[in-house]
Amino acid sequence: MRYISFILSGILLFSQTVFADEKRVLMLISSYGTEANPELSYDLEELAQSYLVLHDNGVQLDIASPKGGAVLVKNNKDSLAYIQRFKTLAAAKLAQTLATGDIDVTQYNGVFIVGGAGAMLDLPTHKETQALLTSAAINDQVIAAVCHGPAAIANIKLPDGSYFVADKQVNGFTNSEEHAFSGEHLSQFPFLLQDRLIQNGARFVHNAPMLPYVAVDGNLITAQNPGSVAKAAEAMVLALGLPVNKRQLFSDESTMELLSKARQNGPIVIDLALQRRDHNIDINYLALYGFYAYRLADEADKARELAIMHAISKHFSHPEYDAQLILQSLEQGQLERASAVYAQFVERYPEHNYVSELKAKLTE
Numbered sequence: 001m002r003y004i005s006f007i008l009s010g011i012l013l014f015s016q017t018v019f020a021d022e023k024r025v026l027m028l029i030s031s032y033g034t035e036a037n038p039e040l041s042y043d044l045e046e047l048a049q050s051y052l053v054l055h056d057n058g059v060q061l062d063i064a065s066p067k068g069g070a071v072l073v074k075n076n077k078d079s080l081a082y083i084q085r086f087k088t089l090a091a092a093k094l095a096q097t098l099a100t101g102d103i104d105v106t107q108y109n110g111v112f113i114v115g116g117a118g119a120m121l122d123l124p125t126h127k128e129t130q131a132l133l134t135s136a137a138i139n140d141q142v143i144a145a146v147c148h149g150p151a152a153i154a155n156i157k158l159p160d161g162s163y164f165v166a167d168k169q170v171n172g173f174t175n176s177e178e179h180a181f182s183g184e185h186l187s188q189f190p191f192l193l194q195d196r197l198i199q200n201g202a203r204f205v206h207n208a209p210m211l212p213y214v215a216v217d218g219n220l221i222t223a224q225n226p227g228s229v230a231k232a233a234e235a236m237v238l239a240l241g242l243p244v245n246k247r248q249l250f251s252d253e254s255t256m257e258l259l260s261k262a263r264q265n266g267p268i269v270i271d272l273a274l275q276r277r278d279h280n281i282d283i284n285y286l287a288l289y290g291f292y293a294y295r296l297a298d299e300a301d302k303a304r305e306l307a308i309m310h311a312i313s314k315h316f317s318h319p320e321y322d323a324q325l326i327l328q329s330l331e332q333g334q335l336e337r338a339s340a341v342y343a344q345f346v347e348r349y350p351e352h353n354y355v356s357e358l359k360a361k362l363t364e
Contacts, residue, residue: 022058023058023060023110023240023241024059024060024061024062024108024109025054025059025060025061025062025108025109025110025112025142025236026061026063026064026098026103026105026108026110026111026112027047027051027054027061027062027064027111027112027114028064028065028100028111028112028113028114028152029042029047029063029071029097029116029118030065030114030118030123031065031066031067031069031071031097031118031122032118032121032122033071033072033116034072038072038074039117040117040118040121040188041072041116042065042071042114042116043114043115043116043147043148043226044073044074045077045080045083045226045229045252046114046115046116046147046226046229047114048083048087049229049230049233049253050146050229050230050233051063051086051089051090052082052086052089053233053234053237053247054112054233054236055089056245056247057234057237057244059237059240059242061093062098062108063090063093063094063098064097064100064132065099065100066099066122066123066126066128066129067097068096068097069096070094070095070096070097071094073091073094099128100126100129100131100132101128101131101132103132105132105135105136105139106135106141108136108141109141109142109240110136110141110219110236110240111132111136111141111143111144112145112236113133113143113144113145113146113149113150113152113153114146114147114149115148115149115226116147116148117148117185117189119147119148119149119151120148120151120188120189120190120191120193121188121189121190123152124151124152124154124155124190124191125190129152130156133152133153133156134156134157134164137156137158137164138158138159140218140219141219142221142236142239143219144220144221144222144223144232144233144235144236144239145222145223146222146223146226146228146232147172147224147228147229148173148193149172150165150193150197151172151191151196153165154191154193154196154197154200155200162201163201163202165197165200165202165220166200166202167201167202167203168203168217168218168220169202169205170197170202170203170204170215170217170220170222171204171205171213171214171215171223171224171228172193172194172197172206172223172224173224173225174193174206174209174224175194175195176209177209177224177225177296178194180292180295194206206224207260208263208293208296208297209296210225210227210256210259210288210289210292210293210296211225211227211256211260212224212225212228212231212257212260213225213228214228214231214232214235219239221236226252227252227253227255227256227257230250230253231253248280249280251280251281251282252282252285254280254281254282255281255282255285255286258281259286259289259308262311266307267307267310268311270286270308270315271311271314274315283315286312287318287321289308290312290316290321290325291320291324293305293308294306294324294328295328303332306325306328306329306332306334309324309328310325310329310337310341313325313341317344317348319345319348319349319352319354322344322345322349323345323358325338325341326342326358326361327358329341330361330362335362339362342359345358
């Protein structure tokens with residue numbers, strides 16, 4: 001009996017230790033979006049990726065929003081396996097999010113703020129949400145904010161009157177990315193995120209547009225864009241004092257990492273990656289980057305981005321993409337390359353309206 005009692009006592013002690021070490025994170029999303037304006041919602045892919053990374057590393061999760069209750073749940077990415085897995089795990093929580101005004105944030109080890117256009121519209125202005133985040137900041141809890149998510153903490157002040165972000169390295173969706181991808185929403189935003197963070201004293205750090213970047217300053221973790229989200233979640237796992245489990249990268253994440261390598265090591269890494277049958281690269285994300293990167297690049301980077309665009313064109317073709325490739329090659333004085341792409345364009349899209357327009361440009 002003494003032996004059994006000893007075993008039971010050991011089990012009880014072990015269970016109490018595990019419970020004491022359990023980490024809890026509050027995931028904060030916008031509740032602004034509706035069926036009438038779904039584009040002004042939280043970003044479902046950002047939520048799903050960060051939720052799964054934290055969940056798979058043993059973190060207990062709740063989902064909160066300013067209004068609480070059911071939030072809009074998009075279904076346009078249901079073909080993605082990880083979205084389906086996330087919905088299986090979190091559907092009930094999305095149907096009944098916690099209202100920020102009802103939460104004692106000190107019961108959590110950290111807060112993870114998800115981006116999306118909606119994060120610009122309700123998270124920075126909702127009184128109870130701001131109070132919750134102010135409490136988390138004052139108590140030096142781990143705070144992670146991704147993409148537009150840093151808007152929620154941009155205006156928070158500490159008891160001494162200073163801004164929470166002042167003198168901290170902070171990242172977020174850049175002005176260049178806003179003008180490229182949020183143009184139709186900018187008039188509704190109360191501020192540009194990069195400008196407001198700098199205005200309130202943050203040391204804004206970032207990567208080139210669309211490429212991933214995660215900034216860590218103490219217990220504050222911020223990430224630039226959707227391609228940075230999963231890494232930001234892993235940074236939170238580390239900040240919580242937990243080991244990070246090995247995982248397969250999400251395809252958009254793999255794609256943006258490949259593009260980062262291509263900018264450092266040359267476009268050949270794209271060909272090397274795509275010749276593998278088991279690659280985890282999303283060709284559409286590659287093309288999206290190629291389509292925008294040259295136009296968003298500084299003059300010093302335009303030649304490098306054009307070389308990457310040419311590499312992507314070996315694996316992707318669309319009349320808009322190819323037309324831009326021709327025009328940008330001409331802009332860089334690469335007449336021979338532009339002519340070669342034009343010849344392929346005529347072969348692929350002989351009836352397209354751009355055929356005559358592009359020919360005129362080539363003969364100017």
